Every structure is written in structure tokens, then in C-alpha cells.
Amino acid sequence: MKTLNVEVITPSKAVYAGSVNSITIPGTSGSFQVLYNHAPILSSFEIGVVTIEETGGAVLKFATGGGTVEVLSNKVLLLAESFENVKDIDVKRAESAMxxxxxxxxKESSEENIDHARAEVALKRAINRLKLSGNYFK
Structure with a gap:
């Protein structure tokens, strides 16, 4: 099977690099899968789950905080706000964040110190991490 080279970079470090069969990304209009010889794209992606099928058949799942993806010449570059392997999710930390x-x-919306947009993003990220880890119970 022909493969893609995938690299994932967060603001703090490079977190993944490898040759893969496919990658599924949570796009702004729904998830999309990138396979060998995919058309070039530059797109944003949302908070959600990135699924990578490695060449050996292993399927890895990651919680992401959104970002930008570029696909060009069988290379996929994800610039992600956050990118966390399901195995590394700290459930207690995610519950605290939620x-x-x-x-x-x-709190009252009249409070000046509360950034509602930022709090909504934090809530979405925490719920995403808890769902992926199997620990989300409304």
C-alpha cells in the first residue's frame, strides 16, 4: 500500500512523525480522510479526534484542539493547538478543566473578567478529551 508522510506540530513541540496509510481529520464542515495521492489542500480543522492508521495496521487516536492542515505531494502537515494520544489523556485534569x-x-455575563469564548473552547476541548478516553458522562 502506498503511504503518506505525516507530521504534527504543536506550539511547544513536534508530537508525531511517521509514514501512514491514512489520516482522518475533524474538518470545519465534517471529518475528512486523507489517503495516498490526495489532492493538495490547505484547511483549518476543529476540536475533535484525529485518527491515524499506521503502515503496520495500528490505529491511533488523538484529541486535538484544532488548527491548520496542509496536504501536498503525499505529505500531511498538521499545525495543531494541542494533540494528545488517547493513552496519555489525564482524565482528572480534563474533568477539572470541564x-x-x-x-x-x-457566571453573570456582566462580569468583565470572564472571557466566554475562551471558556467555551476550554469546555469543548475538555469534553472532547473525556469522550475520547471513554470517561464523559453528562
Missing amino acids: TRAKRRLS
Whole structure:
């Protein structure tokens, strides 16, 4: 099977590099899969799950905080706000982040110190991490 070279970079470091069969990305209009010889694209992607099928058949799942993806000549570059392997998700930390974000969103909107857009993003990221880890219970 022909493969793609995938590289994922976050603001703090390069977090993944490898040759893969496919990658599925949470696009702004729905998830999309990139396979060998995919047409060139430059797109944003949302908070969600990135699924990578490695050449040996292993399927890896990552929680991402959104970002930008470029596909060109069988190379995929993801510039991600965050990128966390399902095995590395700290459930207690994600639960704390969800509780904190919900608390911030429930306060009076007249409070000047609350950035509602930022709290909503934090809540989405926490819920995404908890869902992926199998620990999200409304």
C-alpha cells in the first residue's frame, strides 16, 4: 500500500512523525480522510479526534484542539493547538478543566473578567478529551 508522510506540530513541540496509510481529520464542515495521492489542500480543522492508521495496521487516536492542515505531494502537515494520544489523556485534569469552564460560563455575563469564548473552547476541548478516553458522562 502506498503511504503518506505525516507530521504534527504543536506550539511547544513536534508530537508525531511517521509514514501512514491514512489520516482522518475533524474538518470545519465534517471529518475528512486523507489517503495516498490526495489532492493538495490547505484547511483549518476543529476540536475533535484525529485518527491515524499506521503502515503496520495500528490505529491511533488523538484529541486535538484544532488548527491548520496542509496536504501536498503525499505529505500531511498538521499545525495543531494541542494533540494528545488517547493513552496519555489525564482524565482528572480534563474533568477539572470541564468543571472550571462550566463554572466560568455559568457566571453573570456582566462580569468583565470572564472571557466566554475562551471558556467555551476550554469546555469543548475538555469534553472532547473525556469522550475520547471513554470517561464523559453528562
